[in-house]
C-alpha cells in the first residue's frame with residue numbers, strides 16, 4: 001500500500017478565481033498543487049511567473065509543485081526558490097548541466113525534480129536518478145492542457161519504477177498530461193506516485209476517489 005498524490009494543475013482553472021480554485025483543490029482531497037510555468041520558447045504557450053505563485057502561497061497549505069517549462073531554467077530557480085514552492089522541476093531538454101541545477105535547487109532548500117517530454121527516453125536522465133526527489137514523465141507534448149495521453153509513454157513509468165526498486169532510489173514518479181479517470185489506475189499500476197491532472201480534475205474530480213493502490 002502506498003499513498004497516491006493528486007496534484008491538480010492550476011492551468012485548467014479559471015485564473016480570475018484563483019482562491020476559489022485552491023479551495024476546490026483542497027476540498028476534493030488533493031495534497032499538492034501543480035503549477036505550470038511556460039515561457040513561450042521551450043513550449044509554444046505562456047502562463048505565469050514567480051509573482052503568481054507567491055501571491056497564491058498564503059491561500060493554500062498544500063505542497064506547491066512547480067513545473068518549469070522554460071528554456072534556461074537556471075535563470076529562474078533562484079527566484080522561484082523565494083516563492084514558497086516546495087518542488088521545483090525542470091526539463092532535461094532545456095538544460096545542459098542538469099546535475100549542477102539539481103544541486104542548486106537543493107541548496108535553496110527545495111525538492112528537485114527532472115522531467116522528460118514524450119520523445120525523451122529514461123536513459124537521458126539515468127545518471128541523475130539517484131540525485132532527484134521527483135521524476136516527471138510528460139505523457140503529452142508540453143504546452144497545453146486538455147490533450148490526450150500518449151500511451152507509449154506509460155512504459156517509461158514502469159522503467160522508472162523498476163530502476164527505483166533495483167537501485168534503492170527515493171524519487172517520486174509523477175505523470176503529467178491527459179491524466180484522468182480513464183487511465184489513472186493504469187498509471188498507478190505502472191508505478192506512478194503522483195498524478196498531475198488538469199482538465200479531468202477541474203471538470204469532475206470524483207474519479208480520484210476510486211483509485212486502488
Ligand code: DX5
Nearest residue numbers: 009142143145146178198199
Ligand atoms: C502541460 C502541463 C500539464 C497540464 C495538464 O504542458 O504540463 O500540467 O496542465 O493538463 P491536462 O491534465 O488537462 O492534460
Ligand code: ZN
Nearest residue numbers: 036067176196
Ligand atoms: Zn505540468
